[in-house]
Amino acid sequence: MRLWIIMVVVLLLAACSASGDATSEGKSEEETDKKEGTTEKKEDEQKNEDEVKGTEDIEKEEKKKVTEPHYKIQEDWSFSPINEETSKVALLTIDDAPDEHAVEMAEKLKKKDAPAIFFVNGHFLDTPEEAEMLKKIHEMGFPIGNHTQTHASLPDLTEKEQKEEIVGLNDRIEEIIGERPDFFRAPFGQNTEYSKQLVQEEGMLLMNWTYGYDWNEEYTNAESLADIMVNTPLLRDGANLLMHDREWTNNALKDIVTGLRDKGYTLLDPEKIKHP
Numbered sequence: 001m002r003l004w005i006i007m008v009v010v011l012l013l014a015a016c017s018a019s020g021d022a023t024s025e026g027k028s029e030e031e032t033d034k035k036e037g038t039t040e041k042k043e044d045e046q047k048n049e050d051e052v053k054g055t056e057d058i059e060k061e062e063k064k065k066v067t068e069p070h071y072k073i074q075e076d077w078s079f080s081p082i083n084e085e086t087s088k089v090a091l092l093t094i095d096d097a098p099d100e101h102a103v104e105m106a107e108k109l110k111k112k113d114a115p116a117i118f119f120v121n122g123h124f125l126d127t128p129e130e131a132e133m134l135k136k137i138h139e140m141g142f143p144i145g146n147h148t149q150t151h152a153s154l155p156d157l158t159e160k161e162q163k164e165e166i167v168g169l170n171d172r173i174e175e176i177i178g179e180r181p182d183f184f185r186a187p188f189g190q191n192t193e194y195s196k197q198l199v200q201e202e203g204m205l206l207m208n209w210t211y212g213y214d215w216n217e218e219y220t221n222a223e224s225l226a227d228i229m230v231n232t233p234l235l236r237d238g239a240n241l242l243m244h245d246r247e248w249t250n251n252a253l254k255d256i257v258t259g260l261r262d263k264g265y266t267l268l269d270p271e272k273i274k275h276p
Helices: 002-067 102-111 128-139 159-177 193-201 222-231 247-262
Strands: 071-073 079-081 089-097 117-120 144-146 239-244
Touching: 079 089, 089 102, 089 247, 102 128, 102 247, 128 144, 128 159, 144 159, 159 193, 222 247, 239 247
Parallel strands: 089 117, 089 239, 117 144
Antiparallel strands: 071 079
């Protein structure tokens, strides 16, 4: 009898052990499956992260190609290529905006896909209507430059007055379009050491011009102005063309753009110009 009881106990213990082993084996397989699933999930997540990162890197590289400077300004105010860009370019600039014709001039340039910088005067931004004109020009994609508050001769002003003319206008432009100008051109091309310092502090590119004619009486009609702007001996690679918000300049603008392109010139995109 005792022997029989011992045999029953042994059999029960063996059964429990087998059951335990089976349970452990099942748990082990389950844990393995979970680990493999977690590993695969992590690998998928990492793959997705790598793909996103790769796309972002490509986008950054493409953006860099678009925004990195291709041209730099020279001491004579012309532009030269930094790398292997074409040197046969010309920059269009419009001063004294936005007076009477600047918006129409911007619309004409936009239709012809012709880039330009519009240099503005603060005394043309006194009313809501004038501010709206500036916003329209900016929204068409044209960079806005600083041409001082009142178009005064800077050498005739105190440092405080020069600061009001330059920094004060930057503040006003930012108030209207949400950003400060990247370019500065002094009235009559007259700078002072202090105005140069202010321009540098404001992060603007100091700029004059290589030629312009629309303030001369003999060129105050569209036909003669278009002819001289395209056929002047001063036209050369990297030319920096000065024009103004004037009726005759507005009327000559299309012919000037067409004439420059017919001569093989690419109109320089201001976004490609190196800034300080």
